[in-house]
Amino acid sequence: xxxxxxxxxxxxxxxxxxxxxxxxxxxxxxxxxxxxxxxxxxxxxxxxxxxxxxxxxxxxxxxxxxxxxxxxxxxxxxxxxxxxxxxxxxxxxxxxxxxxxxxxxxxxxxxxxxxxxxxxxxxxxxxxxxxxxxxxxxxxxxxxxxxxxxxxx
Numbered sequence: 001x002x003x004x005x006x007x008x009x010x011x012x013x014x015x016x017x018x019x020x021x022x023x024x025x026x027x028x029x030x031x032x033x034x035x036x037x038x039x040x041x042x043x044x045x046x047x048x049x050x051x052x053x054x055x056x057x058x059x060x061x062x063x064x065x066x067x068x069x070x071x072x073x074x075x076x077x078x079x080x081x082x083x084x085x086x087x088x089x090x091x092x093x094x095x096x097x098x099x100x101x102x103x104x105x106x107x108x109x110x111x112x113x114x115x116x117x118x119x120x121x122x123x124x125x126x127x128x129x130x131x132x133x134x135x136x137x138x139x140x141x142x143x144x145x146x147x148x149x150x151x152x153x
Contacts, residue, residue, distance in 0.1 A: 007113060007149040008051040011068040014110035015103070015117070015145060016046040019072065022102045028095065043075040044095060056150055066149040069120065072099065074141040077132075085128055085137050092139040096122065103145065110147065117147035 012032075019030045028042040029035050035043050048071040056063035076092040100119045108116050124141045132138055 005151070006051050006053070006068075007066055007147075007151060008049045008068045008070075010113045011110060011117065011145075011147045011149070012046055012049045012070050014113040015070050015072060018102060018107060018110065019044055019046060019099055022099055023095070041077040041079075042091070042095070043073075044099075045073050045075070047071045047073055053151065056152075064151045066151045068114065068147040068149060070145045070147070072143045072145065074143065075138070076140075077136045077138045079136045085126070085139060088128075088137045089124075089126075089139040089141075092141050096141055096143055100143075114147040114149045117145055120144045120146035 016030070016032050023030050023044060026042070027040055028044055029040040031043070031045045033045060033047060035045055049068065051066050051068045053064045053066045056065045074092045074095055076088050076095070078088040078091070103110070103117055104119070108118070110117050121144045122141060123143075124139065128136070128138045
């Protein structure tokens with residue numbers, strides 16, 4: 001599907017565009033890397049990416065199979081939830097669920113950038129950091145999407 005050395009950056013761009021489209025009507029800031037607008041309590045940023053390549057099927061174009069991994073960070077905060085991280089974690093996980101479903105159901109090829117893209121892992125500390133617990137509750141969830149691309153040249 002790709003005629004470049006690596007499709008990793010294109011996959012990251014496509015996930016960024018998918019998140020922007022999905023969350024356009026919400027009060028969620030979507031950014032490419034760290035956000036510059038910290039005014040919203042809800043941030044989604046498309047961050048790190050990496051890829052691994054291996055030889056693909058033999059043929060005249062010397063194709064390679066590329067596995068691309070893109071990390072999307074969900075950083076949500078809620079003021080006034082003095083005793084419970086559940087409210088903010090529910091909101092963050094709902095955003096994770098919505099992006100996962102959008103990619104899996106609506107656009108698994110990310111507009112034709114890859115053969116498929118699915119959620120691979122979710123990581124969270126599961127609690128508000130002690131430095132901010134007196135002021136608010138925070139849920140930071142790191143999600144890795146895995147895309148498969150056939151690279152040809």
